[in-house]
Amino acid sequence: MNTWNLKDLEIVGYAESLPDDLLPAVVAPIYRVREDDDTLLMPPFDAHQGDKVKTTHVRRRAELDRLVGNEQATGIDKSIPAAPGQLLWIDESRRPHYQSAEQVRSHFQYLATAYLGLAREALILQRFDHADKLAQKAINADNRSLDAVLVAAVVERMRGNNDVLDVLSDIAKAIDPQIDFQQQLEIYLEGLLQDNRNVPISNLTPDHAPSQSSIASLAEGLDIADFPETLCVTSFVDRCNVAFQRELPALLETEPRKFVAYAGDKRLGIDENEFYLRERLAHAGPIALFYVEPQDQELAAPLW
């Protein structure tokens, strides 16, 4: 095995061919020896710390062309002088960056956290595909991000894809072999619901926000019949203080913040996002639903 000084090397490519979906990413550099244009050092490197590089994979210049042609590596247009303590990373516009490892790790941690925050907001807003894509960027930045896997699990649970939930459990176990994935998912969901209570509705811009026309239609009084104490039958509501002739999801959309639901004595929320999430995701069991008008009349849990 041969050893080289980093100061004698420059970066001419990296050991991956990444689709857009997997960016940003830290990548392993492919070095060229400065004084010998035809000699490349290929990863994996047995030692890549300090100012030295060790590898058994010493190749000719043509090897990089071959790997690029086979989509196994990527060349970079302008070579970068190698330096100790630096990492190479590729941004979402495919631009290479070479910065101190500390700086890069900090930046990627920031990216992962920021994307996870956005993904969480998107989940609350039921923008599931968007949430999934944002969380993918988080795991691109931090390939040990369990939360990115949990976001995907929320999305797949919404879709009822239990097979895929098993796959996500496998991914989570690759990151943390000791994880109780189901338990982590429940905790994540609980946190999601808690967050939802704390998010002012005025800050939300849901995909399915009620339109002015649907509210106007409702105002004509044709869709809601006021029959107190009559049960409302839907797929998941046991009973309701008002009978409705429209499906609940539509009502939740057109009458935001006028419902409160209880599972036993546990309040589930009053807006469509939270209620919908709880029902679909948490399998909370029998649910009682209340239509509250005006909203401030909801004073305490009902005694059912």
Next chain:
Amino acid sequence: MSDRHEENLARLRQELLHYANLKPSLAKRHMSADEDCERFAAGMPLCHSCGSSAFQQICSGKDTLMSTKRLVELGIRSLDPRGSSRVEELLGTIDNVFTFAGPFRYPYTECGFLFTSGTEHSFAIDDIGNTLPAGQRRATASPFDTGGIIDYLLPNVALANQIQFHRRHEIPVPDYRSYFRETLSILFSSPWHYLDGTGPDDPGPIEVKEGDDRRWTFEVRFKSELPLPGNLLAVFLPTRTARQSWAREKIAAWKRDGVGVDIYVPNDENGWGTLLGRSILYITDYLHKLR
């Protein structure tokens, strides 16, 4: 009519046995070869590694590995003379899908497919199940990585001789596995050294003295296309690739079909360093279970 591939196989076996007879230690080792050699040679899976872009293209496309020629025909890849296509054109293998018996070797890339050894059988029979003459089979083996012949294994030899060398070492599938077994029992102090990359402790009679593990890794090439369904043994991929929406659906389907799925956390900063170790562990476990 004689069959070049069968003749090659007979000649290579004869040369190997003759070589062993000239070296008493090798002859003795061959005589005392344990069942591991048989098991390894019969069951050794075939590997094909690829980068993340190619992996995505394979899995979201036809579910098939395709030769460079097919990829170009379908407009999936352009013919890049800098890539492997130059060597493949020279050797006449441009319409082949390349696999290797054993774990993923350099470059290990991030993603990889392992195929069962039984994959070869379906390429050696006709539509009604009759075994085809060796030269008509849709798969061929070589006792080294043919991609390395021109630039690495025989770098200072005239091109015509390099091509001739290649043709003299094409052997039939799946019959080559008997020669593979003899190679393991004669040239390797343990068949495990084929798996873990230690390599043979004797160079053997084939006149290739340069190069690394490409010198002794058996290559199996399939004509045009190698479908994943029915042939896959296992898939290896990093967490971020596995998490992608399309990939997790695919993985769920593979798991339903009994395909092993090995998901790992990559070491981005080092690259290409994880897949080899993961595949060795997987194949070791797989071969143990064949007992």
